[in-house]
Amino acid sequence: MQKRLIVNHQLLDIMVMRLSHQLIENHDDFSDSVILGLQPRGKFVAQRIQSTLASILGKQVPTGYLDTTFHRDDFRRRDTPLTANATKIDFLIEGKKVILVDDVLYTGRSVRAALDAMIAYGRPANVELLVLIDRLYSRHLPIQPTYVGRHVNSLQSQRVLVEWKGEQAPEDNIWLITKNEE
Amino acid sequence: MQELSVRHLLGIKDITPQDIQLIFETADNFKDVLNRPIKKVPSLRDITIANVFFENSTRTRLSFELAEKRLSADVINFSSSSSSVKKGETLLDTVNNILAMKVDMIVMRHSSPGAPHFLSKHIPANIVNAGDGTHEHPTQALLDSFSIRERLGEVAGKKVVIIGDILHSRVALSNIFALQKQGAEVMVCGPSTLLPKYIKQLGVKVELDVRKALAWCDVANVLRIQLERQQMKYFPSLREYTLYYGIDKKMLDSLDKEIVLMHPGPINRGVELSSDAADSHHSIILNQVENGVAIRMAVLYLLAQKG
Numbered sequence: 102m103q104k105r106l107i108v109n110h111q112l113l114d115i116m117v118m119r120l121s122h123q124l125i126e127n128h129d130d131f132s133d134s135v136i137l138g139l140q141p142r143g144k145f146v147a148q149r150i151q152s153t154l155a156s157i158l159g160k161q162v163p164t165g166y167l168d169t170t171f172h173r174d175d176f177r178r179r180d181t182p183l184t185a186n187a188t189k190i191d192f193l194i195e196g197k198k199v200i201l202v203d204d205v206l207y208t209g210r211s212v213r214a215a216l217d218a219m220i221a222y223g224r225p226a227n228v229e230l231l232v233l234i235d236r237l238y239s240r241h242l243p244i245q246p247t248y249v250g251r252h253v254n255s256l257q258s259q260r261v262l263v264e265w266k267g268e269q270a271p272e273d274n275i276w277l278i279t280k281n282e283e
Numbered sequence: 284m285q286e287l288s289v290r291h292l293l294g295i296k297d298i299t300p301q302d303i304q305l306i307f308e309t310a311d312n313f314k315d316v317l318n319r320p321i322k323k324v325p326s327l328r329d330i331t332i333a334n335v336f337f338e339n340s341t342r343t344r345l346s347f348e349l350a351e352k353r354l355s356a357d358v359i360n361f362s363s364s365s366s367s368v369k370k371g372e373t374l375l376d377t378v379n380n381i382l383a384m385k386v387d388m389i390v391m392r393h394s395s396p397g398a399p400h401f402l403s404k405h406i407p408a409n410i411v412n413a414g415d416g417t418h419e420h421p422t423q424a425l426l427d428s429f430s431i432r433e434r435l436g437e438v439a440g441k442k443v444v445i446i447g448d449i450l451h452s453r454v455a456l457s458n459i460f461a462l463q464k465q466g467a468e469v470m471v472c473g474p475s476t477l478l479p480k481y482i483k484q485l486g487v488k489v490e491l492d493v494r495k496a497l498a499w500c501d502v503a504n505v506l507r508i509q510l511e512r513q514q515m516k517y518f519p520s521l522r523e524y525t526l527y528y529g530i531d532k533k534m535l536d537s538l539d540k541e542i543v544l545m546h547p548g549p550i551n552r553g554v555e556l557s558s559d560a561a562d563s564h565h566s567i568i569l570n571q572v573e574n575g576v577a578i579r580m581a582v583l584y585l586l587a588q589k590g
Contacts, residue, residue, distance in 0.1 A: 168312065171324035171584075182286040182588050185312040221321040
């Protein structure tokens, strides 16, 4: 297995800062906006964006976590079982501008499931998608992100791993992992 | 990434403590789904489930049906009283006919112990035992433990007494297995005629005095006297049973600690439980019913995943 660092922690900080400013450009004071991190790993991105926005704006943007497990389209069709995570949304999304947040956008199927799962909580005014990494040319569905940290051109056999300090990693890093041919 | 160790839920005896834990964690998620404005998820939309009930049921059948519908499964219902079973069809033929209509899972209640086990050896579908005679009722035991866990934080180390007709109760047997697998201490209490002869071999305490049992326990699970299963007289009269084993609010209040009161339903008010006890703050009887749907969703979801 080969691991190549594609974004180090300084770059990641800059990236999160840039994405936060882009959000402010579109959402002004966030009075009608909420952030939803997709479980399991979009949660950490959402937390980071929320705390960065708090340091710039001085206010906490409502942030929740959305689990898409029960809405996925590959139930009974994959080799490994799906494990559910908690959904935590303590606010109404009816009429709100929702920012869905995930770490890596690959086939787009998780995002489709997320859109489906989100509707169970109400009808948002509009929905945007923020991802740290957009893996190009790999989409199975017509889904495009509104805000992108970085575009990565990768092979299907490769995997993008976003690590967060404190979450079983020594520091924030984004890796491109290539499995060796056996 | 976890999955169950079994393809069927035939009894608590066959599953592992890890399975129970996984079912509880999944049920936590489904309980959250059930508290949303839209209480439905599309997980089982390509699955058809048959509820095959050879014995009467209200709570369990409704609970299973609701769980199936919340998971978006297609549901068909079968009850023996209005079917060809009356015309002499065998169990296996009946079920094979249902399966020929492309059914993926069978939820079955039957009056004969072991009926779902027999079926599991002959058909390809996943089977959930919804009660087989006096043998097991696994989903009831799971929702009972889940309700204890919800009220008291955990099941391990808790003292649970099961009171009443242990001899004819599938709820009692499944509960004993489930509680022991999670590390709880179990006691059974009832008139000696309603305690199975070899019950001590299951590693449970036996107590004949209900007051001593209540003083010992953290949780009291009170069972109904199953008159329909009793082929002979086990005690002189219901009134006498109530006198010796009935639980009322005064008894609960006289204890020096708060205990949790459970009942799998249907309650015979004024027999095993007085109305004021059943409706008191000790009681989590309606929480049990609520949790039943989440637990059954978890079981169906996890079994469907096994294919």
